[in-house]
Amino acid sequence: MIDQSLRPMRVLLVEDNPADAELTRMALEAANKRIKLEHVWDGGEALAFLRDTDQREPDLILLDLNLPVMNGHETLDAIKNDPALKHIPVVIMTTSRAVKDVRSAYTNHAACYINKPLDFDEFRHTVKALGDFWFQVVVLPERDHRA
Secondary structure: OOOHHHOOEEEEEEOOOHHHHHHHHHHHHHHOOOEEEEEEOOHHHHHHHHHOOOOOOOOEEEEOOOOOOOOHHHHHHHHHOOOOOOOOOEEEEEOOOOHHHHHHHHHOOOOEEEEOOOOHHHHHHHHHHHHHHHHHHOOOOOOOOOO
16 A cells, blocks of 8 residues: 555546636645646546546545536536546535535545635635645545556
């Protein structure tokens, strides 16, 4: 097993809002300098990225639900039904508080569901806490060693 504390942690952010994407990047980098963030704008791009054997596999996927082209529910379903990808933890980060969205996310094996705070400081605090938890507390599966 590779010591997680010694390697860069890869995060795939699937987010169509440029401001949320930038805030997430800044908060994750503040939480951990070893985080390598890749950003795509929709579910279709996310699946293309994840299936591209020239890309390194992420340790964690941060997925918005309200996306163009392929929404977050469809993207989560595709990831969790793909034997090569289903082991990657997917965290839903969305503004939706709808009970049906929460239930659907967990039914499709999301690792957790987080509501994006609307306040800048709360958003930054939430993303920092998420980074601390996933990269300092949790033991993640070893990545596929592509590329």
